[in-house]
């Protein structure tokens with residue numbers, strides 16, 4: 054039995070169960086599937102020409118450039134390629150970890166050996182050679198800096214270029230940052246200020262050494278090491294990441310954020326984030342990610358766990374902008390991530406907001422286990438795919454407690470030859486009486502070579518809960534673009550306006566500064582994809 | 585300002601405009617009339633730069649420039665406004681954002697700075713009064729959930745905001761009740777100056793009671809088959825389009 058009171062195979066694992074029968078056997082499930090909205094009804098005879106027109110526009114506009122593709126020239130200290138028990142031991146040793154951690158890693162590694170890469174996603178994943186990856190690489194002399202003056206100027210520069218100054222006085226007011234490059238946290242800002250109210254915000258490596266009791270209690274408690282293939286791999290070899298603990302009754306006075314950067318070649322990034330919000334506390338946390346432009350694919354397999362105790366609230370926002378590969382589909386990050394939160398206490402709340410614009414392949418389903426009565430889980434997502442990108446993303450809302458609520462709003466945008474799938478599981482267990490879910494999944498297509506797919510899985514085991522699912526698919530019409538053009542708005546700007554309108558509800562949930570960033574990012578990722 | 589010479593255009597090899605000649609000077613109002621399917625909207629779309637239609641022959645010059653080489657957004661910025669027969673809905677894009685983008689693009693083209701939010705809202709208020717459009721409409725998404733009449737009023741509102749040199753109004757009168765028709769026509773008249781010109785595309789004479797044309801052209805099967813002064817509109821109203829067909833020996 055797992056510490057959460059259920060076995061992994063039962064709920065916590067990534068098994069999806071049966072895909073929903075759209076006719077809705079269960080009368081409590083209301084489904085409005087695929088209300089198709091198009092704005093081009095008026096001149097039906099021209100439909101075919103419009104398609105041609107779309108092609109022309111798509112082909113003619115220039116390609117958007119990934120702006121974070123530079124490489125920092127810094128020596129790194131890496132261990133040999135490949136994975137085996139010795140490598141796992143070596144990582145733990147490099148990090149001076151206590152024995153319980155090595156134990157955790159080895160168990161995970163042995164479990165991983167028995168597992169197979171999942172195949173159910175709507176993704177074409179090329180074979181990954183796990184022996185060809187470097188599992189631990191740190192910029193030389195990156196042993197956690199105490200003061201900003203000790204940070205290698207080259208590293209400071211790197212983060213400056215990314216818009217993440219490491220000097221506290223230069224930083225966006227009210228945002229504390231943990232900057233992670235490859236396998237290590239480079240600098241955590243405002244650590245001392247936060248400590249005054251008892252908040253712990255530090256790298257995972259530090260937390261393992263300095264707060265072992267919290268780690269022992271919570272690490273792997275939401276995403277068990279055997280949860281799925283990538284979670285097992287991560288549990289075996291994870292290198293760094295952020296740790297957050299908000300004590301009872303504290304509202305964290307600033308946004309906490311982690312900026313992940315992959316720099317070294319042939320390296321995988323396996324970071325681990327753990328957030329614990331004690332009773333009646335609140336925290337808003339944001340993660341951002343970028344990587345250099347490289348021809349070979351790189352693996353990013355992270356695990357994020359959130360624990361919200363009674364009356365606690367955690368907002369977790371992601372702006373994911375890993376290198377997506379070039380316009381012909383060469384290179385890019387494989388982003389295979391397991392993110393899950395548990396509303397452990399009554400009246401707790403966890404919100405996931407994600408803006409996913411990067412990565413060659415994205416596979417992630419931030420979910421909530423609603424264990425406490427009256428707890429709430431939310432998932433707000435914008436996922437953009439362009440060129441040859443693939444994304445299979447969505448959420449899992451597992452209702453265990455009574456009167457629990459979940460809300461899902463997913464906005465997919467597909468352009469180029471990309472494929473974008475929403476996959477969502479809503480499960481109402483027997484004890485989750487009077488619970489509610491509302492899911493809205495919208496897809497926007499730009500051009501006609503891309504795909505959008507929706508895979509809802511619904512499992513309701515009591516008679517008092519209500520699950521609602523709505524899906525729409527729409528397309529930016531050539532006539533809409535022309536209407537904008539006729540008012541003096543260029544095609545690129547017209548797409549920007551329409552896309553911004555479409556994603557507004559999700560973007561507005563991000564902290565202000567990041568909302569603006571995210572909007573720009575969307576524009577960049579869709580440059581040259583008009584249709 | 586606008587010279588159309590022997591303009592031929594079509595779609596997928598099907599010729600729709602079969603040689604059009606029209607000359608528009610500053611301050612003139614031209615009416616283009618003709619039965620359904622004769623190519624009126626196609627002509628308007630070609631002038632506005634819709635690439636769906638391919639120009640196969642002829643020339644169009646606008647203030648001495650080759651209009652056909654200009655991108656649609658540059659034609660708009662240079663002062664050509666098309667009031668759509670069927671205005672397009674753009675869900676999720678508020679009228680305010682849409683108009684702000686449009687107005688600022690026009691200003692940029694003329695080397696002006698973007699309007700501040702307060703100046704922009706002031707301009708919106710002024711123009712809304714001019715065309716008697718309800719604020720609840722301008723707070724919505726572009727044309728979304730607008731009635732047919734509201735969409736047409738919204739076109740005139742946008743025209744008022746953008747102050748075009750050449751406005752082409754494609755059946756702005758169709759689907760309007762008499763009050764709305766009066767509002768729309770008044771809006772157009774109030775915006776009229778000695779410098780700007782209007783091409784009014786219409787089916788019926790009734791709009792021309794309000795917007796008095798200097799010239800009336802009858803477009804039929806892709807050709808201008810008759811051009812005259814405003815009296816032609818009355819004659820058409822009286823005798824119907826069959827009269828034209830008869831004159832052409834078609835019946």
Ligand SMILES: Nc1ncnc2c1ncn2[C@@H]1O[C@H](COP(=O)(O)OP(=O)(O)O)[C@@H](O)[C@H]1O
Nearest residue numbers: 096098099595600619620621622623624625626
């Ligand atoms: N998008 C299109 N595709 C194919 N044929 C079209 C298209 N638009 C218009 N047409 C054809 O061109 C002719 C002229 O249409 P239109 O310009 O809309 O006429 P009007 O505005 O005078 O009623 C008609 O025969 C119509 O069917």
Ligand SMILES: [Mg+2]
Nearest residue numbers: 624625669755
């Ligand atoms: Mg027409």
